[in-house]
Amino acid sequence: MQPYLPLLAALVALLVGLAAGKAWERYKLHEGRWIDRRRLRESPHYLLGLNFLVAGQLDAAIDELGQAARLDPASLEIRLILGNLYREKGQVGRAIQEHQGLLQRPRLTKLEHANVLLCLGLDFRRGGFVDRAMDAFSEVLRLDPKNRYALVHLEKLHEEQHQWLEAYAIRQRLAELDAPREQATHQTILAFLEHELGRAAQAEGRDADALRRFQAAIDRAPEVPPPYLLLGDARRAAGDLAGAVALWEQLVQVAPDRAHLAFSRLEAAYVQEGSPQRFSELCRRLISANPQDWRARLALARHLAGRGEPAAALDLLFEALVNNPHALVIHQAVWTTLSQLGLPPALVARYIDVTQDAVFYLDPHVCLKCRYRSTELLWQCPHCHEWNTFVEERIAPAREEEEDGSEILAP
Numbered sequence: 037m038q039p040y041l042p043l044l045a046a047l048v049a050l051l052v053g054l055a056a057g058k059a060w061e062r063y064k065l066h067e068g069r070w071i072d073r074r075r076l077r078e079s080p081h082y083l084l085g086l087n088f089l090v091a092g093q094l095d096a097a098i099d100e101l102g103q104a105a106r107l108d109p110a111s112l113e114i115r116l117i118l119g120n121l122y123r124e125k126g127q128v129g130r131a132i133q134e135h136q137g138l139l140q141r142p143r144l145t146k147l148e149h150a151n152v153l154l155c156l157g158l159d160f161r162r163g164g165f166v167d168r169a170m171d172a173f174s175e176v177l178r179l180d181p182k183n184r185y186a187l188v189h190l191e192k193l194h195e196e197q198h199q200w201l202e203a204y205a206i207r208q209r210l211a212e213l214d215a216p217r218e219q220a221t222h223q224t225i226l227a228f229l230e231h232e233l234g235r236a237a238q239a240e241g242r243d244a245d246a247l248r249r250f251q252a253a254i255d256r257a258p259e260v261p262p263p264y265l266l267l268g269d270a271r272r273a274a275g276d277l278a279g280a281v282a283l284w285e286q287l288v289q290v291a292p293d294r295a296h297l298a299f300s301r302l303e304a305a306y307v308q309e310g311s312p313q314r315f316s317e318l319c320r321r322l323i324s325a326n327p328q329d330w331r332a333r334l335a336l337a338r339h340l341a342g343r344g345e346p347a348a349a350l351d352l353l354f355e356a357l358v359n360n361p362h363a364l365v366i367h368q369a370v371w372t373t374l375s376q377l378g379l380p381p382a383l384v385a386r387y388i389d390v391t392q393d394a395v396f397y398l399d400p401h402v403c404l405k406c407r408y409r410s411t412e413l414l415w416q417c418p419h420c421h422e423w424n425t426f427v428e429e430r431i432a433p434a435r436e437e438e439e440d441g442s443e444i445l446a447p
């Protein structure tokens with residue numbers, strides 16, 4: 037028996053080791069508590085929670101993920117998601133509490149730390165704690181300098197505070213992260229920010245700096261319209277009318293769909309130069325290049341009406357209405373011109389004919405990103421804060437419905 041003792045001891049030790057290993061695989065020590073990992077894997081709460089999340093049922097998702105988190109207190113990602121869900125529901129205080137709790141955990145990796153801070157920054161931003169949000173995003177960038185989310189949110193915070201220089205620097209960092217073929221959007225945004233820097237300089241009386249900024253914006257992204265307007269104004273104010281006209285005409289050239297922004301300036305300048313026909317020529321060029329251009333027709337109509345040609349003006353306005361029956365400004369111009377002509381019955385009847393299908397619409401601009409509506413053209417959306425996302429919204433006249441309606445009405 038004696039010789040077998042060491043062998044038996046070794047065998048027992050091996051078995052104990054195996055059992056301990058098995059137990060370790062199933063149970064895990066977390067903050068002084070043993071966690072049953074198999075129970076966790078068999079629990080449906082995590083998957084159910086994700087399903088509810090995908091279906092947009094936030095309350096049910098919070099409920100299931102909360103249960104999953106209780107089964108697995110060690111899990112970072114479930115707690116992160118839970119905090120984000122609280123934020124989405126508007127319970128910012130709870131989200132902050134949840135995420136701040138995670139920062140207390142020992143042995144967070146650098147990337148985990150950055151992720152928690154990013155979520156915390158989003159909580160602060162949502163709660164309106166601007167300084168704390170900025171601190172959180174800056175800290176994320178210290179841990180993870182190429183974190184796009186932190187860069188974008190930090191940029192938006194600076195823009196909201198009109199800290200254009202800081203926003204500009206961050207956009208440059210974002211641009212550096214992308215390949216050369218992805219630079220167009222960055223250049224456009226940098227041009228808008230450069231334009232804002234110019235406006236800020238102008239407001240502070242630093243005119244030379246303002247002009248340099250406006251020119252830099254044009255050089256950076258020639259299709260961005262606003263700097264042409266203000267740089268032209270500055271040239272005109274300095275007595276260089278021809279230089280101003282050249283800039284505004286350049287705007288018409290590079291962004292014909294925004295040409296109307298320069299119309300009143302160009303019209304006044306041409307009149308001042310003694311060549312008002314240049315305005316008619318400009319409008320007609322735009323109309324022939326884009327037959328749907330109702331703004332050029334409206335501008336030309338007003339110009340002609342002002343020069344004693346209301347009949348020609350009215351023809352243009354009717355054409356403009358066909359292209360955009362919803363624009364109140366065209367109707368107002370028609371009313372003025374019809375009154376000017378003494379309301380001739382034939383023209384009034386033609387107007388009624390053109391407009392009977394029209395839907396009056398007061399806010400024709402809409403953000404492509406978030407569908408925010410605005411009565412005026414905005415360069416930055418006040419809702420989603422994206423740049424250059426507004427397009428003119430048009431609704432086709434509801435012809436079929438009108439016809440259906442009249443069929444019902446006619447016996």
Ligand SMILES: [Zn+2]
Pocket residue numbers: 403404405406407408417418419420421422425
């Ligand atoms: Zn928007």
